[in-house]
Amino acid sequence: MPESAGARAHDVVLRHIEDSLRSGELKLGDRLPGERALAERFGISRASVRDAIRALEVMGVVRAATGSGPNSGTIVVSDPSSALGVALRMHVASHHLPVEDVVGARTMMETWALEHAAAAPWTSDQLDDARRLLDAMDDDALPSQIFTLLDSQFHVALATLAGNVVVSTMMESMREAIRGYIDDAVAHRGGWEDVVHVLRDQHKGILAAVEARDGALASRLVREHIEWFYNQSV
Template sequence: MSETATGRAHDVVLRHIENSLRSGELKLGDRLPGERALAEQFGISRASVRDAIRSLEVLGVLRSATGSGPNSGTIVVSDPSSALGVALRMHVASHHLPVNDVVEARIMMETWSLEHAAAAPWTPDQLDDARRLLDAMDDDALPSQIFTLLDAQFHVALSALAGNVVVSTMMESLREAIRGYIDDAVTRRGGWDAAVHVLREHHRGIFEAVEARDGERSARLVREHIEWFYRQAL
């Protein structure tokens, strides 16, 4: 089969799965038929089916596992932030997406999220994840890489209160795209012991403003926090 024909066969499987998801024929947690069954259904090679499934795994739409049992086979999942994070990280590494532009985009989305969270219909219980992350970051024994991971999760948890899943997904992806650069910069520049105390103070202030539903103050504090951190790190 030629490269063009293989590409068309690959696209047939992708379009079928997309249409099935859109129509509701396929739902999260559903299992796809095996490679052989799909190949026979569309009259294409198993290699073309395999390529299509791998593409959807990279996109965070499917998860494949060998063996037997409830977690085996190819299952419909949804993990868009992971897929977007990988794609953005590669483009940042290629210097097509400058780190400073990623930071600026993050500031725009996060300030918008915290402003809108003030009027969003979340309950105090929904703050629990952010509160637990805040408390976990108080541990003086945390390595900087673990702290920055918890830091990223804390910001995403607060931004999620706005209720916009697209913004939350993009936020998580942007953080993932440059986390390696941040960890490298923190290690290279030193002075982490002093910086971490400032970060904790910033986090507490932001959390308290969000908890009080003060959108203007939340947005201002998070902008100042992000700008301060990246001035230190980059």
């Protein structure tokens, strides 16, 4: 398959992986053939194959490791949140995606997730990650940047309880974009010591509602929590 202006190398290799996964010829965890084999198979240069692998790594489709051994080579991993996360971070940073719209999308997903989590078949053990994150955020000596990292992970952990893989993936991909606008707000607003106490109380109320399987309350509290902080930052 010769290279052409209309068929970029990574498109060719990606189509091959997609077709192979669909047919069962390739499974998650399998290794791709080496550079030379792919170049010969598709009629493209080895440099183009390397560019294709780099693009697929950024997209979260493969993981490439040099050297030898069981973890070497290019392995199909399929991490869709990686590609979505990179795109969101870049668009928010360039102001192409307004923060208000990111907050609106986040609110829509989280309220839906916590409402549906009430009837989902999760166990108390599955809340352990959220509890640990909540405990870690209680440290008064915690820098705001670490708090916001734990905060974003806390929200992802709760959204995952709904059991919807697509929503979980989208929440994971939004994690850094969410953290980014929160960090910016903290840096420009000041008064972090006052804000953090409110956030802790709000987090505890949300978790208590989730534990009680009160979906309506959990959904309302997380909406109020997100909107309260956003209103503090504008």
